[in-house]
Amino acid sequence: MSRTAEIASEHQFSADECDSLRRALLSWYAHHKRELPWRDIGDPYAVWVSEIMLQQTQVATVIDYYHRWLERFPTVEDLARAEREDVMELWAGLGYYRRARFLHESAAVVVDEMGGEVPRTVKQLKSLKGIGPYTAGAIASIAFDEPVPVVDGNVERVLSRLRAISGDPKATANQKLYWALAGDLVDPDAPGDFNQAMMELGATICTPQSPTCMLCPVREHCIAFAEGEPTEYPATAKRTRQRPMTVGTSVVVFGTGRAERFLVVKRPPDGLLGGLWEFPTVVDEDGKASSVDAYLEQCLATAGLETSEPNDLGELVHHFSHIRMTIRAEARRLDTEEPPEGAAEFDQPVDWVSRDELERLPMSAAMRKVLALYEQA
Ligand code: SF4
Known part of the structure; x- marks a missing residue:
């Protein structure tokens, strides 16, 4: 099917080029693809999970998460029935936590409204939360x-x-041009392998800085190679400017050794890091630490608790997609050996957890860095 309306003539592939490119790419892929756990499995749910995890995350990082996920939630029904807390716990550390929330919600839609069958077409797939054109195309093909x-x-x-x-x-x-060209090129008889072959070529041979053109199966069709400057393409996209944000975080503990307990607060379900647990953290509007004091006072005072003077743990920087977050970390010790009764009058759920429980709690990578600072200190 030609999409000539969207493709200027100088960019179009001829029918012969399409055939030749498909053959070369599929043959190369059959011999050189990396063995990855989500390849050639034929389970739409597992493909869906892998594609969501692979958005924004490196293959090497995803592999362990993918195995753990399918062990814990082997089917879409298992995921749909799972507690949100368990889902977030398993995702903790992968970042972009909205992906996990949407995956969980969409699994429930598949089970409750679609008879437990993952949709088969791009159109149906895109009706699910968290599935855009790329993921829909990947799962469907x-x-x-x-x-x-x-x-x-x-x-x-x-x-x-x-x-x-x-x-x-x-x-x-x-973007329109890429989608139209890819639509013309995709092999009608092996669309899944063809799409994976294109992505594999980009990931392993046609890399951003140093493409190994001499090993490339489609070199004879490549204009950039013929011009001698493949890295001139594509133009470097402007980086999204990250908004700076400063927060104050306090690691509040009581007890020592095995009896040591940490105060943790659950973030609201929506927004940045929604639903994850963290050490008490406030956005430091004016750059002063006083806002953390006020926050802790609100958190602890009604439980009749007092903390020691803060111990400065230093600063660290954590990058989110649109935010460069500077975290000013401190630690405080509660003047008690008894388990605090709570931190009433607090807007969000709070808890006191052991070091082991902290390990299993869904927390962001930023909070894990704060914990590391605390432990170094
Ligand atoms: S620049 Fe062209 S020849 Fe070189 S690896 Fe990429 S597609 Fe192949």
Whole structure:
């Protein structure tokens, strides 16, 4: 199917080129693909889980999470029935926590409204929360052989080089062009393998800084290679400017050794790091530590508790996609050996947990860094 309306003539692949590219790429993929646990499994739910985890996260990091996830929630029913807390606990450390929330919610929709069957088409898949055009295309083509394209950063780069496409790869016009080209190229008989082959080529051969063109199966079709400057494409996209944010975090403890307990607060369900636990943390509007004091006072005073003077743990920086967060960390010790009765009058759920419980609690990577600072101190 040609999508000529969206493809300027200089970028179009001829029918012969499409055939030749498909053959070369599929043959290369059959011999050189990396063995990854989600490949060739035929389980749409597992493909879905892997694709959601692989958004924004490196393959090497995902592998362990993927195994643990499928051990704990082997089917979409298991995930749909799971407690949110357990889902977040298993996701903790992968970042972009909204992915886990949406996956959990969508599993419930699949079970309650779709008879427990993962949808088979891009259109149906996109009706689920957390599944956009890329993920829908990946699941539909890999798990159900729907002849639809996928375009991720790797595919953008390969196509930019094959057709010498200049300009910002994230610009709307270029995005339309990539999707149209990928739609023309995708192999109608092996769409899942073809899409994975394109992404694999971008991940292992046609890499951003140093493509190994001499090993590339589609070199003869590549304009950027013929021009001699493959890394000129695609143009480097402007980095999203990260908004600076400063927060104050206090590690509040009582007891020592095995009796040591940490105060943790659960974040509201929506927004940044929604539903995760953290040490008491406030956004430090004016750059002074006083706001942490006020917060802790509110948190602890009604339980009749007093803390020692804060012990400065130093500063660390943590990067989210749009936020550069500076965390000013401190530690305080409660003047008691008895388990505090609580921290009443507090807006969010709070708890006192042991070191072991802390390990299992769904917390962000930023809070794990704060814990490391505390332990070093
Ligand atoms: S020839 Fe080089 S630049 Fe072109 S697609 Fe292959 S690896 Fe990428």
